Amino acid sequence: MTVRTGIGIDSHRLAEGRRLVLGGVTVPHDRGLQGWSDADVLTHAIIDAVLGAAGLGDIGEHFPDTDARWRGADSMALLAAAVERAAGEGWRVAYVDATVMMERPKLAAHKAAIREALGRALSCPVSLKATTGEGMGFVGRQEGVAALAVATLEPAT
């Protein structure tokens, strides 16, 4: 069977007065992620993984931050659009594995809800992992949050 894999990586800065949205779920925290759209760093990494596996370029080409339509956008809607565009190329998402790199807060209590929300949008099983920066780099200093994702696509026959 032919399968394709794609990788996605993203990072966003932590800022006051913003919500921390990960995989479409608002995680309670004293700061949130800055960016156009809702800055859902995890969903952005998954979008890039899906687009990459489908050979469709990257998130910036599909949903440019110069386009007022995407300002404050729900990234889960962008993910649904990316899945649809992959389907247009004949691909279905079979599996997604993702890791969030974040010093605080701990993600354990929210993992199940995030996996469920992402699984609904992707119609496939989702693996979610979390790690910290051990106090090093922008993640460790709590300046930002990063995410990595790998998507596996199979023919949508």
Ligand code: MG
């Ligand atoms: Mg992003």
